[in-house]
Amino acid sequence: MNKITIIGAGRVGETTAQILAEEELCREIALMDVREGVPEGIALDILQMAPFFEFDCAISGSNDPQILRDSNLVIVTAGLPRKPGMSRSDVLEANVRIIDGVTDQIMQYAPDAMVLIVSNPVDTLTYRVAQRTGWDRSRIFGQAGVLDASRMASFIAQETGFSALDITTMVLGGHGDTMVPVPRFCTINGIPISHFISAERIEAIMERTRQGGAEILALRKNSSAYDAPGAAVAAMVDAIVNNRRRLLSCVALLEGEYGESDIAMGVPCVLGERGMESIVELDLNPRERADFDRSTSAVRADIERLRSLSLP
CATH class of the missing domain: 3.90.110.10 (Lactate dehydrogenase/glycoside hydrolase, family 4, C-terminal)
Structure with a gap:
């Protein structure tokens, strides 16, 4: 696989990017987040691990959704995390609005990509992305x-x-x-x-x-x-x-x-x-x-x- 983009440079997104880089599962990893400077900082930090773990894939970060271009796989971790005492369903209303915007960006800039949903509630959001894109179900799936x-x-x-x-x-x-x-x-x-x-x-x-x-x-x-x-x-x-x-x-x-x-x-x-x-x-x-x-x-x-x- 050439390029994987991770949307959401929070802790799950960062850990995922680090493991993908260490395992050399693609040639390019892109991190996208709405927080200014955060995805670029994480990308730079992971790149500086390369001499220790002996990987050489390219890693970049941006707030611009155009970074999605040419992605073969998009991993979506964006969304509000739950707090102690909350169920995964409690963040549904806030996260579906985030995921809708993310889905539209994927459709615009990476129309041929597969999409792996991690954001919660993952079952409902996977369903939402599938309905919004209309893509074949083989391309839309969730991690749980x-x-x-x-x-x-x-x-x-x-x-x-x-x-x-x-x-x-x-x-x-x-x-x-x-x-x-x-x-x-x-x-x-x-x-x-x-x-x-x-x-x-x-x-x-x-x-x-x-x-x-x-x-x-x-x-x-x-x-x-x-x-x-x-x-x-x-x-x-x-x-x-x-x-x-x-x-x-x-x-x-x-x-x-x-x-x-x-x-x-x-x-x-x-x-x-x-x-x-x-x-x-x-x-x-x-x-x-x-x-x-x-x-x-x-x-x-x-x-x-x-x-x-x-x-x-």
Whole structure:
């Protein structure tokens, strides 16, 4: 991939840019932000890491949306962060107005790019960008399940003492309090986690996963998580850039999968050089289906709120 632009040079945007540079996942990284001097300063700071981490991609920053030109992928992290005690949905009204403006700039200056949404509430905003652009769903997707799954894996590693490298997890649904960790599809080197962890402890891990972001926000007080989110975005970018066709839980537009349409939700997706190439449908048991339906209802409630706002 030649050029990736990150819109929003906050902590998540900066961490993402740093990891993309260190991993040399493109030849050029552009940072765009409305704050004067901030994206240029971050770009310069990351460039000065190059001798230590031995990368040589070009990095630049600007307030001018023309920096989007020739982007192959645009990563959107812009928006107001939530504060302690707030849900991701609480920032919907403020962030949708920001995202609408960003979407229009992408359509004008990078009409052939893929778009990866990170801003919250990510499910609803991914849906909004897809509706506003009218682009094929393969080009519009969101980051949520990759991060949630990594959080669950880390909690399982802490619980069992096994290496996180051997742990595979799956989290579906909306990126919020109704997300759906699916322990039946979670393993430690192929062995179901139920072999190692009691049902009671698995339930506790599932709940901690749902509250993973809130836990960090409550501890940090003045900042949401940004290290793990940046790494999760980089994992998705790596799958696309290197055409790995990785099976990752991402926010995707559903067109009949899981019995749902006209909604964006976290589901297992195949990520490759064409973006979100396909969706894998899992055979959910009654409890998993009920949890997924509850999560769907929460996302639909946000979409209805979106439709009720006075927006162009």
